[in-house]
Amino acid sequence: MNFFDYHNDEMMCEGVRLGEIAERVGTPAYIYSKRALLDAFHEFDSAFAGIDHLVCYSMKANSNLNVCKIFYTAGSGVDCNSGGEFFRALKAGVDPHRIIFTGVGKTEEEMRMVLQHDVMMIKVESFEELNVLNDVAASMSNGLSEKKIAPVGIRINPDVDPKTHPYISTGLSENKFGIEASQALNAYELAASLPNLRITGIDMHIGSQITQVEPFVEACNKMAELTAKLKQRGIVLEHFDIGGGLGVSYNGSNSGSNPGSDSPTPRQFADSLRPVLKHVGCKILFEPGRFLTANAGILVTKVLYTKQNKKKNFVIVDAAMNDLLRPSLYNAFHEIKPVKKTKNETITADIVGPVCESGDFLAKNREIQKSKRGELLAVMSAGAYGFVMSSNYNSRRRAAEVIVDGTKFFIARERETYDNLVQNEHLIDGLK
Ligand SMILES: Cc1ncc(COP(=O)(O)O)c(C=O)c1O
Incomplete structure (x- = not known):
């Protein structure tokens, strides 16, 4: 059974629209069935x-x-x-x-x-x-x-x-x-x-x-x-x-x-x-x-920007190597699908994150439906060695994790806050 499938051209996890989850918890978010x-x-x-x-x-x-x-x-x-x-x-x-x-x-x-x-x-x-x-x-x-x-x-x-x-x-x-x-x-x-x-x-x-x-x-x-x-x-x-x-x-x-x-x-x-x-x-x-x-989990991310130069198309999304390290670390392949299917043409693009490293990519030279700022993408097969390998690199907050059960979904882990980023640190008195 495929628990991440399209219904009326929109991807669902079991009985829940991914768009609904993203509206509630924001992106990037890991979603497990x-x-x-x-x-x-x-x-x-x-x-x-x-x-x-x-x-x-x-x-x-x-x-x-x-x-x-x-x-x-x-x-x-x-x-x-x-x-x-x-x-x-x-x-x-x-x-x-x-x-x-x-x-x-x-x-x-x-x-x-x-x-x-x-x-x-x-x-x-x-x-x-x-x-x-x-x-x-x-x-x-x-x-x-x-x-x-x-x-x-x-x-x-x-x-x-x-x-x-x-x-x-x-x-x-x-x-x-x-x-x-x-x-x-x-x-x-x-x-x-x-x-x-x-x-x-x-x-x-x-x-x-x-x-x-x-x-x-x-x-x-x-x-x-x-x-x-x-x-x-x-x-x-x-x-x-x-x-x-x-x-x-x-x-x-x-x-x-x-x-x-x-x-x-x-x-x-x-x-x-x-x-x-x-x-x-x-x-x-x-x-x-x-x-x-x-295959019980995906990472949902939002398109922030798109751009082209004479060599490449880039789709810049809000998930990065700190969220899903596998592509950067092992050159691992993850399918990337639009959350909403459109009639848009297909382009070949690098899907990249906001981290300041050229090694920060989710996919390279990937054929993908042309997407616009604000659209959602699903990075498939991300349920293993995904969130657990995530980090705060670039002081990015780690993603939320959501579990879908039938037609309901639950936030299993909140997105980190900015306060979480500094909770174990303190400015040392007397250190100039
Ligand atoms: C000792 C041990 N057992 C089990 C596993 C799980 O392996 P896998 O996720 O490939 O099933 C690992 C992963 O590295 C491991 O080190």
């Missing part, structure tokens, strides 16, 4: 029916409290990558027993924070971190009566090429993530010897926007071999966590099921992994982020 979020979740979850599993939404893709709550209420766990994400998950009402705590560089403060709440699993990514986590847990223990035990999964770096953008490739030896497979048995033996750790599982995450199943299968096979070797040594795992990474279509499909994209559907993904997952003898954990959110 609750139905699209839930459809994507159910599509992913049901693809693995028959396998004991838990989908743990990776909230780095979109950490809006309401988005987390929607997934959690639908039965998801949550994968958090920082103390801040963990704090947000708790604020959204997530039970810590359904939280995985991830991160290549956790601070002791973060370890303490999550240990206070009895999370499902803390992923560890180095030998040093195993020792530190054990020490932190020991320091929180109160004699033998209240012994704090950290539940530990070890993140393996399987050295598999996920064939995605190098910035979001995480499972190769040259990447900073995890412990290499050849050191894994030693890491588990160290973990087993530390009194304040309890081994719960094995984990990987090889990258994001992965459009083929083969890298997942190769990496899972390596992890399955390790799981079997650990069993022979008496280390029996509860969890087998394959991370996130399933790619989505950025070329025009708004449904979760990826038609028109090169990415596998969840069903194809599940079918390719089923043979290995069925035999590992553990509960399977998944950490999808992008798949669950990318």
Whole structure:
């Protein structure tokens, strides 16, 4: 289903006109469809029916409290990558027993924070971190009566090429993530010897926007071999966590099921992994982020100016790289559609923002319906790694976030105010 579609030539999100939302909250604004979020979740979850599993939404893709709550209420766990994400998950009402705590560089403060709440699993990514986590847990223990035990999964770096953008490739030896497979048995033996750790599982995450199943299968096979070797040594795992990474279509499909994209559907993904997952003898954990959110959200922006020179047409809009960084950072493609279809001619233009960098663009050399000052454009597939990567660069206020549910819409996050921009700053007395 497409939850961002035209009705009488005007784009709607579910049953609400985008124009109505823009009038109320202004622009730029992120707009998410609750139905699209839930459809994507159910599509992913049901693809693995028959396998004991838990989908743990990776909230780095979109950490809006309401988005987390929607997934959690639908039965998801949550994968958090920082103390801040963990704090947000708790604020959204997530039970810590359904939280995985991830991160290549956790601070002791973060370890303490999550240990206070009895999370499902803390992923560890180095030998040093195993020792530190054990020490932190020991320091929180109160004699033998209240012994704090950290539940530990070890993140393996399987050295598999996920064939995605190098910035979001995480499972190769040259990447900073995890412990290499050849050191894994030693890491588990160290973990087993530390009194304040309890081994719960094995984990990987090889990258994001992965459009083929083969890298997942190769990496899972390596992890399955390790799981079997650990069993022979008496280390029996509860969890087998394959991370996130399933790619989505950025070329025009708004449904979760990826038609028109090169990415596998969840069903194809599940079918390719089923043979290995069925035999590992553990509960399977998944950490999808992008798949669950990318096509459930858009960024609505207003045309501020148009101009031409001898080389180019420019459409200058009120959303910028600080609002949606993906085009500037990865040269990522987002479809851009007019909110109102007109009979205007089509032009080729750069769609750019107000930030003072030439790298500030949403699209380059894009064919687009000729638009006028004041008209609205929809930047599609912006629900993942959109708002969460936004910043205050150029002292721009971060956008509002809106959730549509049927014919109603809710402001899930207000646009920042100018006061918000300086709320943690003060002029220092005596500093001249
Ligand atoms: C450990 C971990 N799990 C899950 C994810 C989610 O990945 P994706 O949004 O591609 O599904 C990421 C993203 O980088 C990650 O680092």
